[in-house]
Amino acid sequence: MATEPMADRIVQAGKKLFARQGFHATGMRDIAKLAHVSIGSLYHYFRSKDELFLAVVRREFEERLAQARELMRQGLPAQEILRRVMELHFAGIHGDADSVQLLSRAWAPEDPALWKKLRLLLEEYAQAIAQILAEATSAGRIRVTHPLLAAYALLGMAGVVTVRAAAQDAVAEEFRRLGPSELAEFAWRALRPDQEEA
Amino acid sequence: MATEPMADRIVQAGKKLFARQGFHATGMRDIAKLAHVSIGSLYHYFRSKDELFLAVVRREFEERLAQARELMRQGLPAQEILRRVMELHFAGIHGDADSVQLLSRAWAPEDPALWKKLRLLLEEYAQAIAQILAEATSAGRIRVTHPLLAAYALLGMAGVVTVRAAAQDAVAEEFRRLGPSELAEFAWRALRPDQEEA
Amino acid sequence: MATEPMADRIVQAGKKLFARQGFHATGMRDIAKLAHVSIGSLYHYFRSKDELFLAVVRREFEERLAQARELMRQGLPAQEILRRVMELHFAGIHGDADSVQLLSRAWAPEDPALWKKLRLLLEEYAQAIAQILAEATSAGRIRVTHPLLAAYALLGMAGVVTVRAAAQDAVAEEFRRLGPSELAEFAWRALRPDQEEA
Amino acid sequence: MATEPMADRIVQAGKKLFARQGFHATGMRDIAKLAHVSIGSLYHYFRSKDELFLAVVRREFEERLAQARELMRQGLPAQEILRRVMELHFAGIHGDADSVQLLSRAWAPEDPALWKKLRLLLEEYAQAIAQILAEATSAGRIRVTHPLLAAYALLGMAGVVTVRAAAQDAVAEEFRRLGPSELAEFAWRALRPDQEEA
DNA sequence: TATGAATGAGAGTTCATTCAT
DNA sequence: GATGAATGAACTCTCATTCAT
Incomplete structure (x- = not known):
């Protein structure tokens, strides 16, 4: 090292x-x-503590983003992508719990000064997710929504459950076990196209 | 004053x-x-800054909880309740933006020491939401899920979008306008019972 | 109470x-x-914390002084008086450990402002001891010394040993056991008249 | 500076x-x-105020200890050593009145938390004095006593008289003049061997 | 490039004391 | 006489940051 x-x-x-x-x-x-x-x-x-923090968060986001894009490139069905994204949020890359905690907490930062600087970064990530959703919408694989808002919703959902899952009690253990599949189901139902034809 | x-x-x-x-x-x-x-x-x-903070957050949660329970008591359909809850999260009581920001940020607190103390409070609130969901499930108005996990998911979803909506740009304005209905729709689709007849 | x-x-x-x-x-x-x-x-x-402290110390000194004067009134030999005074310092009145600690520490007070106020009190007590010594000198029972200085010396001697004896270790226990007799012997030898006749 | x-x-x-x-x-x-x-x-x-205080006291004790050991090394008669030690306590090194006050007050410290930390330091110093006394006893130059207890007694005696001698009144001046010789005499009589021959 | 001694504003908290009731 | 809410100066200590070497 x-x-x-x-x-x-x-x-x-x-x-x-x-x-x-x-x-x-x-x-x-x-x-x-x-x-x-x-x-x-x-x-x-x-240059400063803030900048170091941003550098740390930036690197994490970029790794996640790369993963998410890789998922897209594989042409999986939307439901499968959502499932895998949720799994990623719980397991992190290579089971990287620190990464998970760091990113989950980034969405509602306490400090307004930091938040201002973080927002660009977060927005970039959320935009990437939104684009994925928009493409899936175009392909008819998910319903029409406001893509960026939906992206924020998905990320918030996953973040809070993830933070709770990091505790040391029975509930946390249950969340770690059920979280990925429950959230994937949640997301899929929220976003799947209306099956009104047929 | x-x-x-x-x-x-x-x-x-x-x-x-x-x-x-x-x-x-x-x-x-x-x-x-x-x-x-x-x-x-x-x-x-x-006694301390922590205790003051907890007192502040506690009071806010209790007001929200009272509101949510009031909604339940009115016997509205589940979809309507979800919509109103989401509206509450955006508008706050009497349009109280501070309350909204405070509570939204509480779910992924930065400081581990504070978090420990907050968790009991948050969990109590989440449990209350979970109970509402559980009752709705019993009544067949929403599908079967893990109620506490679903509660956390809803709160996380609303929280992050809300925080983003507090900014001063065009996106924020859009979120403030569309947020309640989009999130209500999101939640309703995620939770509505399967329409298995037909 | x-x-x-x-x-x-x-x-x-x-x-x-x-x-x-x-x-x-x-x-x-x-x-x-x-x-x-x-x-x-x-x-x-x-009126103030200082005054309360002085009141506390004053009462303790007065009790001790009364005891010392009572000892004198009994017409005991000087050696016996010294022994009993030392015992008093270790046991306190009715085994009052708080009294012992309080008075022992009073002689070298940390705070100069308090010390100024304490000094009159201490001096009064030391003067009383000095007078006892002076009378014993007149009676030929102890040698000629500077009585006030000797009084301070005796009180300092007893005080420091007493404070050490209040600890919780083996040395403290030894001091509690041997202290009174050793110090009495110490004082007696320091003060006894020269045995030059015979 | x-x-x-x-x-x-x-x-x-x-x-x-x-x-x-x-x-x-x-x-x-x-x-x-x-x-x-x-x-x-x-x-x-x-690291803290306590630690600074201890460092200050430690340095003073070490200087004193060095002086006391130097006196021993010179092979002076016990009586002479006692006299010089008492002089040291009054004059300090180079007439250092601060040092004298600091050390004299250290023996009965007001604050229990500090005292605990001080005790090790004080005990080390008292042990050194005790060892000097023990050696003198072995050499037959002073009588048999409990060396550590005697050391504490000497230090307490000197300390209290010294503190009183620092005041600004006539008594203090008298103490400064007579203190060293009176205390040396006091100590010598208390510790000299019994003259049992004849 | 690399170091860590030096800085000082500002943090949370305590506590003797006052005074209106 | 009795109360305890209210005060604010002063406390020890932290920490991001700088800069001479």
């Missing part, structure tokens, strides 16, 4: 700590220590 | 600032100043 | 808490609560 | 203020200001 580029180590450390402790409870010193980097270096690579 | 009980003024000031600036960006001094109260008094009524 | 005069209950509560937690760690609220008295009443009887 | 290492300046400022105003009356800001250091730096070097 010590041989990876410094910026990478920093982003990884930031991701881990931001995901587990939240933005405010995580200090730049903590991140520097975990990344085996001096604070000086940390500030050499990232 | 200066004639209201002190504790009320404090909670109101807290609600306003927590909703608009978030928990961390809001100082106890800010709240005291807005409430026209000394910090000493503030701590006379609330 | 609730039937005792209020001022008494307050002084007793103050003694207990000041002795066990120290002056600064003890709040007026704590005292009020322990005495089952409102803070308002507390301030009705004592 | 501004060219000395920062940690030194902080410890010196702390010593001065703790000695003159006591622990609680001295704020971290006061120390920072006197040391011409930011509070940030102050906390860079010392």
Whole structure:
């Protein structure tokens, strides 16, 4: 690990700590220590704490986005895509729980200053999901909706359930087990085309 | 306003600032100043910042819960109830935007320490929604689901869209206009019973 | 207890808490609560925290002084008096450990403002001891010294050993067992007349 | 002074203020200001106020201990050593009145939390004195006593008289003049071997 | 490029004291 | 006499950020 580029180590450390402790409870010193980097270096690579946070979130979103687009490219049926997307939200890439927590919490950020900066990022992601939905609509695979609004709805739905599923109690365990399929069903029913012909 | 009980003024000031600036960006001094109260008094009524925040959120949840239960008591059809609940989330009580922001953000709180304390509160609310859903299921008005999980999904869905709708751009305006009906439709389709006759 | 005069209950509560937690760690609220008295009443009887503390210490000194004078009145030999005084410092009146701690710590008070006020009190007590020593010197029962300085020395000696003896370890236990006799011996040897005749 | 290492300046400022105003009356800001250091730096070097205080006291004790051991190494008669030790307590190193006040008050600290931490330090010092006494006993130069208890007694004796000697009145002046010789005489008589020959 | 000592505004909280009832 | 709500200055400590080396 010590041989990876410094910026990478920093982003990884930031991701881990931001995901587990939240933005405010995580200090730049903590991140520097975990990344085996001096604070000086940390500030050499990232202008500020906000910027580091955004870099962390950006990287996560981009990975997710790539995955979602990959799913689309495979030409799966809409229902199957929704199921897989929900699974992704619960399992993360390679079972990356930190990623899941980080992204789930990003949608309703506490701090308005950060939110302003985050919004562009989130919107880009939501737009990508919306585009996927719009294409599916064009193909007649899902019903006509406001695509961006639907995208936000899906992401919010998944996010809150995911956050609750990260707790340590019986309910959380149940959510982890049932969450993906229930949410996929939820999403599919909400979006499937009306079967009025026939 | 200066004639209201002190504790009320404090909670109101807290609600306003927590909703608009978030928990961390809001100082106890800010709240005291807005409430026209000394910090000493503030701590006379609330043991800590956390407790004040919880008191603020608790009060909001209780008002919402009362409203939701009132809706149930009126014996409206499930679809109508969902529509009105979504409207409530957008408009708040008496068009209370602060309340909306506060509650929407509560579901994925950044701070793990606060979250632990919040969870009981949130769960209580979610359980109440879940019970409403369970009753509707028993009456055959919505399909069989995991009620608590469905409740979280609905709340997450509404929350994220609501937060986005609070921004100042064109998308936000669109969301404010379409949000209630789109989300109600979304929820209704996701939850309506299968039309298996035919 | 609730039937005792209020001022008494307050002084007793103050003694207990000041002795066990120290002056600064003890709040007026704590005292009020322990005495089952409102803070308002507390301030009705004592103008300030300092004054309450002084009242507490004063009462303890007066009790001790009365005891010491009683010892003198009995016409015991000087050696016996010293022994009993040392025992008093360890056991307190009726085994009152709080009293012992309170008085032992009074001699080197941390706070200069308090010290100024305490000094008169301490000096009065030391003067009384000094007078006892002076009388014993006149009677030829102890050697000629500076009586006040000797009094301070005896009190300091006893105080520090006493404070150490209040801890919870093996050394403290040893001190509690050996302290009175060792210190009495110490004092007696330091003060006994020269046996140069014979 | 501004060219000395920062940690030194902080410890010196702390010593001065703790000695003159006591622990609680001295704020971290006061120390920072006197040391011409930011509070940030102050906390860079010392984790907390307690730790700074302990560092200050520790340094003083170590200097004293070194002096006491130096006295031993010179092979002076026990009586002479006692006299010089008492002089040291009054004059301090280089007439350092702050040091004297600081150490004298350390033996019966008001605050129980601090006391716990101080005790180890004090005990170490008392043990060193005790060892000196034990060696003198072995050499037949002083009588058999409980060495640690005797050490505490000597230190308490000297401490209280010293604190009283720091006041501004006639008695204090008398104590400053007579203290060393009187206390040395006191200690010597208390500890000298029995002259049982003849 | 890399370091970490230095900064200081600002955080939450405490607590002796007052005073209208 | 008795109450306790109200006060606000002062406390210790944190932390993102800077900059000389």
